[in-house]
Structure formats: C-alpha cells, structure tokens
Amino acid sequence: MELILRLDDKGRILIPVSVRKRLNIKNAVKMSIRDNKLVIEPIEDPLELLASAVVKGTKDIEKEITRLRKVSEKEVFKKVGERWS
Structure with missing residues (x-):
C-alpha cells in the first residue's frame, strides 16, 4: 500500500x-x-501497559495510573532527548 x-x-x-x-x-x-x-x-497501547503495572490492592487506580503515566513520560522524553541530541 x-x-x-x-x-x-x-x-x-x-x-x-x-x-x-x-x-x-x-x-x-x-x-x-x-x-x-x-x-x-x-x-502496544501505553495505557494498557500502565494498567497492567498497577499493583493489586491499589485503592485509587486512577491516581496510580496518573502517577505511572508521569513516570513513564519522563523516561520516554529522557530517552528521546538522548537519541536526538
């Protein structure tokens, strides 16, 4: 195509x-x-990866997903910055 x-x-x-x-x-x-x-x-969908990383028993899943998203975004931007600099 x-x-x-x-x-x-x-x-x-x-x-x-x-x-x-x-x-x-x-x-x-x-x-x-x-x-x-x-x-x-x-x-793979990053949100699905984050959801699979949430620890069982977490009471506030939305909060945990938001926290994991921020951590993963920082890592992604760090790696992208290293590749493009």
Missing part, C-alpha cells in the same frame, strides 16, 4: 482510518528514521 499524505500547518500527518485499522493502531506509534525514510510502526 502506498499513500500520499499532506502535512498540516503544524507539520502533523493524519494516518487514515483504514491504515490505523489494518495495523491495529490505537493511540501511539513509534517513529524512526531509517535510510533517510520516515518509518512509523504500531506499538
């Missing part, structure tokens, strides 16, 4: 619904540059 996509004024690309369904893309993808090409790959 080959598509021509446009970027909006902020440089964003919209992945068509048909492609998202075909690749089971929910709300996150991994982007990389290989051989001077932009590569976008589906990844």
Whole structure:
C-alpha cells in the first residue's frame, strides 16, 4: 500500500482510518528514521501497559495510573532527548 499524505500547518500527518485499522493502531506509534525514510510502526497501547503495572490492592487506580503515566513520560522524553541530541 502506498499513500500520499499532506502535512498540516503544524507539520502533523493524519494516518487514515483504514491504515490505523489494518495495523491495529490505537493511540501511539513509534517513529524512526531509517535510510533517510520516515518509518512509523504500531506499538502496544501505553495505557494498557500502565494498567497492567498497577499493583493489586491499589485503592485509587486512577491516581496510580496518573502517577505511572508521569513516570513513564519522563523516561520516554529522557530517552528521546538522548537519541536526538
């Protein structure tokens, strides 16, 4: 499959619904540059990963998920910053 996509004024690309369904893309993808090409790959839903990390017996699950999300976001931004610097 080959598509021509446009970027909006902020440089964003919209992945068509048909492609998202075909690749089971929910709300996150991994982007990389290989051989001077932009590569976008589906990844596991980060919220599902966070939910699976919540300790049994946690009384406030929403609070625990928010805490884990912040921790994971910091790690992701740290790793992305290391790769792009």
